[in-house]
Amino acid sequence: MAVMSGTNANNDSPIYAEGLVRHFGDVKAVDGVDLQVNAGEVFGFLGPNGAGKSTTVRMLTTLLRPTAGVARVAGFDVVKEADQVRRRIGVALQDAAIDPLMTGHELLALQAVLYGIPKAKVRDRSRELLERVGLTGAADRRVGTYSGGMRRRLDLALSLIHQPTVLFLDEPTTGLDPMSRLALWEEVRRLNAEGTTVLLTTQYLEEADQLADRIAIIDHGKIVRQGEPRELKAQVGAPTLVITVPAGQLDQAREVLRSFGELRPTAEGSLGVGLSAGAEAVPAVVRSLDDSGMQVQHLALNEPSLDDVFAEATGYRLEGAASASGLPQAQGAEGGTGKRGRKRGANESASESA
Amino acid sequence: MSTGTIATRTEFAHSAETSHAWAQTMAMSKRSIIAIVRQPALIIPSLIFPLFFAALGASSFNRATQLPGFPKVDSFLALTLAASVLQGVIFGSVTGGAALAVDIETGFFDRLLASPTSRVSILIGRLAGNALFGSVEALFFTLVMIPFGVNIRSGPAGIAVITLAGGLIGLSIGGFMAAMALRTGSAEAVQGVFPLLFVSMFFSSAFFPRETMQGIYRTIANYNPLSHLYEGMRDLVITGWSFDAVLKSLLIPVGIGFASIPLALLALRRRLRAV
Numbered sequence: 001m002a003v004m005s006g007t008n009a010n011n012d013s014p015i016y017a018e019g020l021v022r023h024f025g026d027v028k029a030v031d032g033v034d035l036q037v038n039a040g041e042v043f044g045f046l047g048p049n050g051a052g053k054s055t056t057v058r059m060l061t062t063l064l065r066p067t068a069g070v071a072r073v074a075g076f077d078v079v080k081e082a083d084q085v086r087r088r089i090g091v092a093l094q095d096a097a098i099d100p101l102m103t104g105h106e107l108l109a110l111q112a113v114l115y116g117i118p119k120a121k122v123r124d125r126s127r128e129l130l131e132r133v134g135l136t137g138a139a140d141r142r143v144g145t146y147s148g149g150m151r152r153r154l155d156l157a158l159s160l161i162h163q164p165t166v167l168f169l170d171e172p173t174t175g176l177d178p179m180s181r182l183a184l185w186e187e188v189r190r191l192n193a194e195g196t197t198v199l200l201t202t203q204y205l206e207e208a209d210q211l212a213d214r215i216a217i218i219d220h221g222k223i224v225r226q227g228e229p230r231e232l233k234a235q236v237g238a239p240t241l242v243i244t245v246p247a248g249q250l251d252q253a254r255e256v257l258r259s260f261g262e263l264r265p266t267a268e269g270s271l272g273v274g275l276s277a278g279a280e281a282v283p284a285v286v287r288s289l290d291d292s293g294m295q296v297q298h299l300a301l302n303e304p305s306l307d308d309v310f311a312e313a314t315g316y317r318l319e320g321a322a323s324a325s326g327l328p329q330a331q332g333a334e335g336g337t338g339k340r341g342r343k344r345g346a347n348e349s350a351s352e353s354a
Numbered sequence: 355m356s357t358g359t360i361a362t363r364t365e366f367a368h369s370a371e372t373s374h375a376w377a378q379t380m381a382m383s384k385r386s387i388i389a390i391v392r393q394p395a396l397i398i399p400s401l402i403f404p405l406f407f408a409a410l411g412a413s414s415f416n417r418a419t420q421l422p423g424f425p426k427v428d429s430f431l432a433l434t435l436a437a438s439v440l441q442g443v444i445f446g447s448v449t450g451g452a453a454l455a456v457d458i459e460t461g462f463f464d465r466l467l468a469s470p471t472s473r474v475s476i477l478i479g480r481l482a483g484n485a486l487f488g489s490v491e492a493l494f495f496t497l498v499m500i501p502f503g504v505n506i507r508s509g510p511a512g513i514a515v516i517t518l519a520g521g522l523i524g525l526s527i528g529g530f531m532a533a534m535a536l537r538t539g540s541a542e543a544v545q546g547v548f549p550l551l552f553v554s555m556f557f558s559s560a561f562f563p564r565e566t567m568q569g570i571y572r573t574i575a576n577y578n579p580l581s582h583l584y585e586g587m588r589d590l591v592i593t594g595w596s597f598d599a600v601l602k603s604l605l606i607p608v609g610i611g612f613a614s615i616p617l618a619l620l621a622l623r624r625r626l627r628a629v
Contacts, residue, residue: 061468083470091468097461101392102385113381114469116374142392158465 012075014039014166014197015060019069022055022221029055031221032069037199037214042192044212044229045201046310052221053201054094057170060199061091074166087115090164090196094171096155100144104135104154107143108161115162129157133187149180156187167191169200173207185211205306215306217313224313229306236304236312238274240264241285244298245271256288265311275301375472382471382479383486389453390446390487397487400445401494404438408499411561423565427592432504435495436587437560439516440580441552442491443523448548450484450524451531455541458625467626477536477622481528481615488524493517504591508599512590515600519587522607527551529614536621559584579606 015037022030030052037043047053058064060073062082071078074088098107108126117125130136133153143151152172159167169188173181188211192198202208208215209229216226225232238261245253247269257263257273260281264272275281279301289296302308311317390397412431419427427433457463466476496506496513506512534544555561557571558580567575575581586602593599 063464063467086468086470089468091465093461093464093468095461097465099385099389099457099462101389106385106388110381110385111469113377114466114471116377116470 013037013072014075015043015071015073015199017056017060017069017071020056020059020066020071021068022052022059022064023067028221030059030066033218033221033223035071035216035223035226037197039197040192040195041213042188042198042200042211044208044215045199045218046203046205046208046215046306047201047218048203051218053203053218054170055221056218057093057168057199057201061089061168062086087162088165090159090162090167092152092155092159092167092169092172094174096148096151098143098151098155098158101142103142104130104139104146104157107154107158111158111161117162125161129160132160133157134183147180149176149183152176152180152184153187156184160191165195165197167196167198169198171201171203173202173204181207205310209306217310219314225309229309232309233304233306236308238276239278239304240266240272240302240308241275241282242266242270242272242298242300242302243285243289243296244269245289245294245296249294252292253289253294256292256294257285259288260285265315270298375475378471378475379479379482382475383482386450386453386480386483387486390449390483393449396449397446400442400449401491403445404441404495405498407441408434408438408495412502415561418562418566421566423563425563425565425588425592428505429503431499431502432592433563433588434561435499435504435516435591436584437555438495438499439492439520439587440523440555440560440584442495443488443520444527444548444551444555446487446491447484447524447527447531448545448551450480450487450528451535451544451547452541454480454532455535455539455544458535458539459541473622473626474619477532477618480532481525481618484528484531485521485525488528489517489521491524492520506591507593508590508595512595515590515603516587519583519603519607522604522611523583526607526611526614529611529618532618533614533621536618536625539625554578554580579610582606 013036015035017033017035020030020033020035021028033052033056035056045053045056055064059066060071060078062078062085065079073085076082076084076088078085102110105126108129109122112122112125126139127136130139133156135150135153135157138146138150143154146154156169156172159169172188173184176184185207188198188200198211200207200211212229214226214228215232216223218224227235241257241260243253243257250269250271253271254263257271261274261276264274266272273285275285282299282301286296286299307317408431411434412429416430418424419430419433425433454463457466463476467473493513493516496504496516500506506516508515531544531547534547535541538544557574558578559567559575560580564572564575564581564585582602583606586599586604586606589596589599590603
């Protein structure tokens, strides 16, 4: 398998998928995903909306049958042994689907019954989880009165009621304020430290960088990169020097920069070049541009980031990413049309810059 | 990971394997009842509108009870008690079906499917809530109408049968609504069925005895199982206790349930296969 780069690769891993495919009519939402997540790992699944992240998660959590391919979670086949898989996984889906009419306590009690937790243990377990996610004070309030962050935290608590060995978090921080996001990250770290294997989908590069031991980048249903963030960044290579010059001087500046390294895709109106010598080469670049009579309006040297890894792998940048070179960003829609439209734009812009 | 954590995990996994579908069904029905109780805006109309219709009918058509072919009744209100029960239960069942569709729309249904819950429990739990609410409604309408001169001639036993019939009607009509919700996943589609069900009441003996009808209207009413259900419940109110009335009141909803619940199970299976 081309993309499998994890250690101890074997299908006893907590999450293992090979050639996973899912079609919706003519649309290939997931197109041959190979995946292996090792025990005790936080695995980041990164991609824009419509890339196939959630569809993959739905297949791994038994909510969707694969069109082709095999997947095993917690040692069980997701199709043939779906019930065994369900007993061992925790799932917090994208929209924190929680009944707004019930209280936190009631939902935890319901979830406990669904997982067959003995009645005698439910109270202690609920109390422990509510305390853990900081909702003890709100436990008897209807969920409809909770903020987005509180709902997410309750969603997490619900997914942990049976102490799953594998936890799936589908975009757990989308729409959350920075404080709630940080609190959730902290909780993910804590769970992972306790031995829970976590697969986390996200469209936030920083989130993947902060939390994941390894990441996979998915685009158009295919995994285009997989590995440790540090490795992947190293593969991108030299830092990118991004400069802005007046519009009329772009072509001339491009020629000057070309002599210093490989041109890199950037946002319209700026230029990027990979500098293998790093910061030491910057004065020479500036001198050269100055000698050619160009006026540098803005200059930044950016170390490779996951954003660069993503851009290098897909040719465009994720929406909301901390942009190193200001490349156009993908803004997808499920089904792909919107994303493809934006992606085409990004490629056009990239080729124009290059 | 500590040894303690491993032990607890194993324990929970094992207890999950030995859990009962019964406990899950009860938990799901409790949830559906909580949803009913906490949404007065949805429930009050199902209690008020049938009473409003009954009051309107009683004031407009009371003299119709003197028509030839009309059974001997104390008032038109006594005749429409069964119709009020059915109207209320239809309202309640549509609400229950719509709630299931909302679960599908919001993703709560997925949460349930991602757990080791028995799939049938999800459906039966919802229907059990409908059934309980149907019983409560039937009892409510009966008790409200007694002070207005409706004399239940079959006595407390008759009230018990009407109450039970309300539950069975809730279960059977709820089955159709659940099938619709599972098939479409849309609360609007479920709510769209309401006028159809309501119209079916007018093609039955809900408001007038079949003896007073003629032509195609009477033919349809003859074949409409709701006519026989109304007549069973009505006999318990205006005539008194009879096994024929009890059988009609209980067996017709059971018969409808034999059609609607398998339909709902089929819709559930189809939805699960489609994913």
